[in-house]
Amino acid sequence: MSIVQQINCSHCGAPIAFEPGEIIATCIYCGYTVVIETGKAFTFEHSMLLNKYDPTQIEEPIRNWMQEGFLKPSDLARKSKITEKTLTYIPFWMVTTRVDTAYKGIFERITPPVVKEGHIEKEYDWLVIARKATEFPTREYEVPLEGKIPYDFRKIEAFAKTLNSEIDQDEAVEQARQEIEEQHRYLAQQDIDKIIEIKSEIKIDQTVYLHAPIWLVRYEYKGKAYQLIMDGATGTAIKGDIPSTAFGLL
Numbered sequence: 001m002s003i004v005q006q007i008n009c010s011h012c013g014a015p016i017a018f019e020p021g022e023i024i025a026t027c028i029y030c031g032y033t034v035v036i037e038t039g040k041a042f043t044f045e046h047s048m049l050l051n052k053y054d055p056t057q058i059e060e061p062i063r064n065w066m067q068e069g070f071l072k073p074s075d076l077a078r079k080s081k082i083t084e085k086t087l088t089y090i091p092f093w094m095v096t097t098r099v100d101t102a103y104k105g106i107f108e109r110i111t112p113p114v115v116k117e118g119h120i121e122k123e124y125d126w127l128v129i130a131r132k133a134t135e136f137p138t139r140e141y142e143v144p145l146e147g148k149i150p151y152d153f154r155k156i157e158a159f160a161k162t163l164n165s166e167i168d169q170d171e172a173v174e175q176a177r178q179e180i181e182e183q184h185r186y187l188a189q190q191d192i193d194k195i196i197e198i199k200s201e202i203k204i205d206q207t208v209y210l211h212a213p214i215w216l217v218r219y220e221y222k223g224k225a226y227q228l229i230m231d232g233a234t235g236t237a238i239k240g241d242i243p244s245t246a247f248g249l250l
């Protein structure tokens with residue numbers, strides 16, 4: 001069980017509850033966002049995406065997801081029972097970057113092998129989840145940025161839960177850097193077989209703290225439990241467990 005602690009909101013005076021490990025918290029009464037350790041205002045851009053569904057309405061996109069695609073059992077939408085659907089505003093850091101990676105390596109797919117050089121130039125809105133123990137498929141989640149608005153606590157539904165941040169901006173940027181370097185190493189390896197040297201220049205243009213409406217759905221199909229993560233802003237499935245179909249072909 002976690003111990004909830006509290007500080008007083010320096011904007012409206014209301015208590016702001018937070019849990020151990022949380023370092024940036026938002027007042028549920030006025031939307032003021034505070035750095036817990038210092039009690040000072042959070043000075044970065046704080047945005048949110050709006051959720052479009054209530055617990056009844058979200059069933060339609062869930063059933064649609066169950067019906068689409070040939071990998072799913074054909075009776076999935078009909079026979080599944082949705083056992084849980086909860087909306088949580090999950091905090092993310094979105095790191096907007098321009099990356100230029102220069103690499104040099106050995107291309108071994110011809111004889112004799114040759115030394116080859118190349119560049120990878122990319123721009124990203126790289127997403128880092130601001131929670132430590134939460135598993136979230138950030139690479140599968142395409143953030144619908146066109147719907148991004150300044151954070152407004154009045155837009156958070158009473159039935160929804162909001163999580164605070166457990167990692168600060170510096171940690172998020174560092175994590176984004178590491179993940180981007182890893183990704184570019186992978187991309188370079190599509191072009192060369194042995195890396196001699198690789199160097200990424202990563203320019204950070206902007207870092208935004210973002211709360212996104214995520215539905216966690218649990219459903220049962222033929223006596224087994226499965227999980228599905230839905231984007232509340234668009235109604236699209238971010239990632240879902242699919243019961244295996246026994247085709248019996250072999």
Ligand SMILES: [Zn+2]
Nearest residue numbers: 009012027030
């Ligand atoms: Zn407040």
